[in-house]
Amino acid sequence: MSNTTVPSNRLTYWAIVPAAGIGKRMRADCPKQYLSLAGRPILEHTIDRLAQHALISEIVVALASRDPYWDTINLNSISKPVMTTSGGEERCDSVLNGLKAIESQAKDNDWVLVHDAARPCLRVDDIEQLIVQCKDTDGGLLGITVKDTMKEVDDDAFITQTLNRDHIWHALTPQMFRYRALRDALELGIKSGKRITDEAMAMELAGIRPKLVSAHADNIKITQPEDLALAEFYLQQQLDQQQLDQQQLEQQAHDFGNDLLDGG
Ligand code: CTP
Numbered sequence: 001m002s003n004t005t006v007p008s009n010r011l012t013y014w015a016i017v018p019a020a021g022i023g024k025r026m027r028a029d030c031p032k033q034y035l036s037l038a039g040r041p042i043l044e045h046t047i048d049r050l051a052q053h054a055l056i057s058e059i060v061v062a063l064a065s066r067d068p069y070w071d072t073i074n075l076n077s078i079s080k081p082v083m084t085t086s087g088g089e090e091r092c093d094s095v096l097n098g099l100k101a102i103e104s105q106a107k108d109n110d111w112v113l114v115h116d117a118a119r120p121c122l123r124v125d126d127i128e129q130l131i132v133q134c135k136d137t138d139g140g141l142l143g144i145t146v147k148d149t150m151k152e153v154d155d156d157a158f159i160t161q162t163l164n165r166d167h168i169w170h171a172l173t174p175q176m177f178r179y180r181a182l183r184d185a186l187e188l189g190i191k192s193g194k195r196i197t198d199e200a201m202a203m204e205l206a207g208i209r210p211k212l213v214s215a216h217a218d219n220i221k222i223t224q225p226e227d228l229a230l231a232e233f234y235l236q237q238q239l240d241q242q243q244l245d246q247q248q249l250e251q252q253a254h255d256f257g258n259d260l261l262d263g264g
């Protein structure tokens with residue numbers, strides 16, 4: 001049997017998980033990414049979902065300095081290497097540190113998927129959609145269209161205009177960009193002094209137009225106490241659906257087997 005070697009120009013898909021926030025709005029005893037959700041810390045669910053996508057080869061988690069909770073994360077069931085690095089002052093600093101942590105291994109054209117630690121209900125199918133729909137673009141992100149009528153207001157909350165909601169989306173994560181382009185854009189954005197709230201914004205400031213890819217609405221960011229119950233509900237719903245799909249597959253295989261026996 002001949003030895004197969006992986007071509008060196010093959011692109012790698014990295015995942016970076018900013019997990020260095022304190023979860024102020026959650027008002028819990030520990031940072032929200034360590035709260036228990038269906039029996040496992042939120043961060044464990046999040047890493048697990050990313051690891052489940054076949055193309056993602058390594059996961060980098062940016063942690064707060066002297067994070068005492070990381071040791072409680074059980075990586076035994078995670079099928080991919082997980083590396084940690086230190087986070088920064090703002091989310092964008094944590095992401096940039098994640099990029100720096102892989103600089104000796106990542107190629108400029110490698111894809112990097114940045115995903116919030118606080119989004120544990122991410123569907124592997126949605127990661128797939130993001131990758132498929134963005135592979136021939138400068139990169140993009142998962143999003144959902146807004147449902148309500150959107151108003152722009154002044155400082156005193158008086159409406160200045162009604163926005164055309166057909167063109168307004170919620171920006172979610174993962175957000176997927178090429179290693180070098182994202183790193184340059186984040187460095188430039190941070191230097192500009194603007195508050196960079198997501199990777200797409202840094203790319204936009206660099207003159208790129210990221211593509212929005214429609215996601216499932218259950219990819220929520222756990223932000224406030226009530227979101228925990230909602231995330232638990234979504235996880236259970238996803239599990240029930242998986243079991244139903246599995247049962248249907250088994251039934252189909254069973255029916256097919258009977259047809260063969262009947263000579264059909
Ligand atoms: N994050 C980070 N580094 C920071 C701030 C945030 O890595 N300096 C991460 C959070 O851990 C989270 C993600 O970025 O996974 C999205 O941020 P957010 O939901 O705002 O989390 P927190 O900043 O922790 O929450 P809060 O704003 O309520 O304090």
Ligand code: MG
Pocket residue numbers: 021
């Ligand atoms: Mg925050």
